[in-house]
Amino acid sequence: MTRRAIWALSAVFALSLSVASTARVLAEELPANDYPTEARADYVFACMEVNGRSREILGKCSCSIDQIAAILPWDEYEQAETLMSVGLRGGENVAWTKSPKMQEKINNLKRAQVEGELRCF
Structure with a gap:
């Protein structure tokens, strides 16, 4: 193997380590996106039915569910939605559903x- 080939392989290896390390750090910084797409779409x-059907409202409603997802884990959201529906x-x-424990979830x-x-909004 020539010096140039060894240098190129070393550079590729170093770059791949850097990319893997960066991806790992980014994954650790971002919150888990555990809300199913269908639930977000619902x-x-x-939200758009209540607030109007425009591109602006689409953005606001999408932002709103993202904020909720950042605050409340999916399982708690699902339980509270079910309690409210029932x-x-x-x-x-x-x-x-009116017990203090259930009302706290809501x-x-x-x-x-x-x-x-x-x-x-």
Whole structure:
């Protein structure tokens, strides 16, 4: 092997280590994006139904769900959404959704939604 080939291989190896190291650091800095795409799309669709159907509102609604996702892990979001949905039915069968523990989950979602609105709208 010539000197030039050895130097080129060394440079490629060093570059690949640098890229791998940078990717690892970036992955550690970014929060986990664990909200399913369909859930994000549902949120944006509902948000646009309430606020209007424009490109500007699309951006604001997308920003809002991103803020919620940064605050609330997916499993907590899903639980709170389910509780809110079940609670809307009313009656004795859903009285358990009014317990303090369940209401705290709903309140956490509402606080995250308010934060999203404040930052994005």
